[in-house]
Amino acid sequence: MSLVQASNLTKTYRVGDIDVPAIKGIDFAIEASSFVAFVGPSGSGKSTLLNMVGCLDHPSSGTLKVLDTDIATLDRRAAARFRGEHIGFVFQDFNLIPVLTVFENVEYPLRMVQEWPAAKRREQVLRMLDAVGMSDQADKRPDQISGGQKQRVAVARALVSQPKLVLADEPTANLDHDTAYRILELMKKMRDEFGTTFIFSTHDPKIMGEAEVTFTLEDGRLMTNSNGGRHV
Amino acid sequence: MFDILGIASRNLLRYRRRTTLTLLLIVIGMVAVLLFIAVAGSFRAMMVGQITDSVLGHLQVHRKGYVASIDNLPLNLNMKPQMVAKVEDALQANPAVETWSPRVKFGGMFSNFAETTSIRVNGIDPAREAATTPLLPGRMIEGDKSGALVGRGQIVIPLLLARGMKTKVGDTVVVVATNRDGSVNGKTFVVRGILESVTGPGGRDGYVHIDDARELLRMNEAEVSEIAVRLKDFSRLDRTTGQIRAVLEGVTSKEGKPVLETHSWADLSPFANLARMIDLMTLFIKVVLVSIVLVSVMNVMIMAVFERIREIGTIAAIGTPPSRILSLFLAEGLMLGLVGTVAGTLLSLVAIFGINLWSPTFNFGQQQNLVMAPTIAGGDVLTIAALVVIVAIVASLQPAWKASRMDPITALRHV
Incomplete structure (x- = not known):
């Protein structure tokens, strides 16, 4: 059973009186513990696709199953619960909460979403901070650390609740080249360590090759699938 | 709940100047209301006491x-x-x-x-x-x-x-x-x-x-x-x-x-109308306080939601339940109300104590050198305090509701 399975998936936005198709009937499947990239130019539908996989948006037609759940059946509250339990997010702009320390940012999903007991929560947060190499920055606020460090914290936050799937929309767009590579390396390492499936989007050709499976999107259509450079 | 209050207080401290100004408004409003109630209430009680205890009695019985x-x-x-x-x-x-x-x-x-x-x-x-x-x-x-x-x-x-x-x-x-x-x-x-x-x-x-x-x-x-x-x-x-x-x-x-009729002092004395006017003014000044708290807290909370749309999108995306997002913003209103109430009450009580120490005098009609000795009942203080806190929460409701209903995608795209 695939972790994510899309069948004839479409998404159409209505802008005024005009229907604008963003995803035009695509099929794909993503296996557990894979490291997947959706690539393509701006406006190709990467973010729309990731939003649907992340249960932030509903498909217009077709089916999209994540962890065997048809996301079209989830209402707002159920979708929030599903995301909290099964999906981690890494954002392009890091999106750390500025009033919380690094430790508290990573702790947030366990405290405000899943309500883990304090001792277990602390142990898990320290473990994740250690895994992303941010243990020594735990008491700092987001405005006291660099962009690369912020993204490490964001990765730790995405992984802290042990989700099956982490979605990262352009996670390296605001980072320099070296830092971008290090973040992708970190994400791979986390995948290896925790078995989490990573799906990220990018339009940067230099980092596309880092993915083990790449889906190329163009104008809302899936043009090529490749596996380690091989077309699948 | 404690977590939510902690985050709320940090968010309030994040915009220190705005929070201080809002608190100042609440405190000034509270002091104005409590002082007015204390002074006007004491004046009222003193005048009623003068009328009932030196002339009319509390009530009178007459032939019809x-x-x-x-x-x-x-x-x-x-x-x-x-x-x-x-x-x-x-x-x-x-x-x-x-x-x-x-x-x-x-x-x-x-x-x-x-x-x-x-x-x-x-x-x-x-x-x-x-x-x-x-x-x-x-x-x-x-x-x-x-x-x-x-x-x-x-x-x-x-x-x-x-x-x-x-x-x-x-x-x-x-x-x-x-x-x-x-x-x-x-x-x-x-x-x-x-x-x-x-x-x-x-x-x-x-x-x-x-x-x-x-x-x-x-x-x-x-x-x-x-x-x-x-x-x-x-x-x-x-x-x-x-x-x-x-x-x-x-x-x-x-x-x-x-063949008999019974009247309270208020039925017999024109001062009862003045007493009613004082009650009406007290009510009016309470309405003013409610308006001040409502407008100032609502303004702060609307701004807070507007400035943190991406943040709301983030916490919504990572699975924070809408009810918890609602609580986060309500807690900010609650904190504003609580801190303003405590500070306003303490300042009012100090002011009332100060006036009693000072003991200013005034004249009323034929009566000279009446000593102003404002007092306020604990019940009045609690009522006003509860009113301010409740109004602060009510003022936060609309912005908090808006935050909790925000579409994460739209919020995350907000620049």
Whole structure:
């Protein structure tokens, strides 16, 4: 059973009186513990696709199953619960909460979403901070650390609740080249360590090759699938 | 909950200047309201106390129709001894009644043998009157304050009359009155004392002994114009007035109509309207406070939501339930309300304490050098505090609701 399975998936936005198709009937499947990239130019539908996989948006037609759940059946509250339990997010702009320390940012999903007991929560947060190499920055606020460090914290936050799937929309767009590579390396390492499936989007050709499976999107259509450079 | 309050307080501290300004508004509003309630309430209580404890008593019982004609002090509407007995039975039976004083009221001519003027006189039982209106002896500004207010053959006259007639304590004067049959009678009195005038009905009346009044008016039986009543607990006035009224409505004429009427001080004194106006102003200033808190907290919370749209999108995306997002913003409103309330209450209490230490004086009508001694009931403080906190939460509801309903994708795209 695939972790994510899309069948004839479409998404159409209505802008005024005009229907604008963003995803035009695509099929794909993503296996557990894979490291997947959706690539393509701006406006190709990467973010729309990731939003649907992340249960932030509903498909217009077709089916999209994540962890065997048809996301079209989830209402707002159920979708929030599903995301909290099964999906981690890494954002392009890091999106750390500025009033919380690094430790508290990573702790947030366990405290405000899943309500883990304090001792277990602390142990898990320290473990994740250690895994992303941010243990020594735990008491700092987001405005006291660099962009690369912020993204490490964001990765730790995405992984802290042990989700099956982490979605990262352009996670390296605001980072320099070296830092971008290090973040992708970190994400791979986390995948290896925790078995989490990573799906990220990018339009940067230099980092596309880092993915083990790449889906190329163009104008809302899936043009090529490749596996380690091989077309699948 | 503790987590939410912690995050809320940090978010408030994030915009320090805005939070401080909003808190300042709430604090100023609270101080203004509590000080107004304390000062106006004390003024009200003092004036009501002056009127009830030195002239009217807490409530009065008359024969039906007497109050409507009270300007004429009609002798034909006095209560007969049988009626008086029934009233006294009713008062005796009511445990809220402390004491009462029968009065014979009449209008007459006052002469110092050189000049003559009109006078309104209360014939009283001095001991019972002093028990019913305990501030009355204190109004005597000339004459011996010790002993009974008036004895047989003595009269206590109001200050304005004494000044106008150039009458002093110890002077002999004559009071001439017409009895209910129309015949005129006169009686000499020695001026026992001079009374300070007070605001309201009866505030400029003279006093003689009730037996002298009956003798002057040639009453064959112990008639009474009014019975002034003092209660043990003034706060139970309305309930007790109602109870006494209900009992006395059972005292009827041969035609079956009630022959007695019961009025609280508020029914008899025009100051009751001033007291009502003070209550209305208090209500108005509470409305102003509610508006200040509502507008300022709502403004802060709307700005907070607007400035943190991406943050809301982030926490929504990572699975924070909408109800928790709602709580996060409500908690900010709650914190603003709570901190503003605590600071405002403390500052108000310090200000009230300071005014009491300072003890400023003021004049009201004929009364000079009244000391302003503001006090505020714990219940009033709690009511205002609860009002501010509730309004702060209500003001946060709309922005918090908007935040909790925000679409994560739209919020995350917000620049």
